[in-house]
Amino acid sequence: MSGSGRAARAEVERRLETARRGAELLDRKQQILRIAISNRKEKAEQSRLAWEQAARNAALWLSRTLAMDGLGRVHGAVPDSYAKAGIVWGGAMGIRYPEGASVTLPAPVPPAGSSALAFAAAAHREALAAAVIHAADARALLLVSRELAETRTRQRAVENRWIPRLEAELERIQRSLAEQELEESLRLRWAAGAV
Template sequence: MRPHGHRTPTGRAGRLRLRRSLATARRGADLLERKLRLLLDREQTERRAADTAGRTWRERLSDADTWLVRGVLLGGESALAQAVPAGLAHVDVRWATLMGVRHPEAVALTGPVRSAVEPTPPNTALAHAETAYRAAIRAAADHAVHLAAADLLADESARTRQRVRALRRHWIPRLEAELAAVELALEETEHEEAVRRRWAASHRSR
C-alpha cells in the first residue's frame, strides 16, 4: 500500500511512473498466481500421500495388535517382556523447499536393533507382531511427514492468495484509476495547448 499522504503523480513523468508501477503490479500478480498453483498442486499431492500412509498405518497397527493378542495368549505376559527389544527406533526427516516453503519431504526409519544377547520373541505370533509394529511405525512416520508438508504448504497458499487478492482487487484497480485520471488530464492539457497555439497563430497571421 502507498504511504499516508501520497499524491497521485501528474504530467508525463507521472504517467510513465504509473505505467511502470502498473506493469510491475500485474507481473507480480501473475507470478504469485503461478506460485499459488504450484503450492496447491503439491499440497494436494501431499494430502493424498498422507491419506494413503494413514490407511496403511491403521491397517498395520490393527495387524500388529491382532498378532500381539495371539502371542500373549500363547506365551503369557512374560513372553511379551522377552519379545520387546531394548533399543529405540530412530527417524530422520529429509527436508525440501518449494517456492520458498521449507517442508518435510521424506522420512528414513531405523527400527530398534536387537542386540546379540537379547532374547528373540518366544513364539511366532509375537515375531509377526514385532514385524507388523515396525511397519506401522514406518507408516505413521510417513503419514506425519506428508501431513506436516501439506499443512505448511497450505499456510503459504493462504498467504499467497491474500497477496494476489490485494493486488487484483485493490492495488491494480487503484493504479489503473490513477493512470486513467493522469492520461485524461494530459489529454485536456494538450488540447488546451493546441487551442492556444492555433489562436496565437491566427492572430500573428493577421
C-alpha cells in the first residue's frame, strides 16, 4: 500500500469528519436561532402594538389641539432641540443586534394654549419613545432572521456539496489503494512463483 495514498485517505477522512461536525453545529445554531426569532417576533409585535396605540393617541390629541388652539400655537410648542435615540447593542451566536433602546427627549416647551396642547405634546413624546423601541425590536428580528437564512445556506452547502465531494474523493482514494494492494499482492505471488 502506498504511503502517500494512506496519507491522502487520512487527510480526506479528517476533512470529512470536520464537515460532518460543522453540519451538526450549523443545525444546532439554526435551532437556537429559531427560538430567538420566536422571542424576537413576540417582542416586536408587542412593541408595534404599543407604538401604534401611542401614535393613535398622539393623533387624537393633535386633532383636538388643532381644533382648540390652531396651527400657530402647535408650532409654538415645538422644542428647539432634537430627541436622541440610544440603542443598546448586544448579541448571541455571532450576531450583533439591538437589545434595547431609549430616547432622550428635549425639555418640553411650556404650553401657550389649552390643556389639550400639553396632552398632545406628552402623547407625541410617548409615541416617539414607543417608535424607537419598536424600531430596535424590528431591527433585531431582521438581523436574527437574516442570520438564520445565512446559516441554512451554509448548512445546505456543507451537506449537499462539501460532504458529497469529500465522500466521492475518499471513495476514489480507497479504490485506488485497493487496486494498488491487489497489484502488489499479484506481483508478490508472481515473484514467489518465479523463484
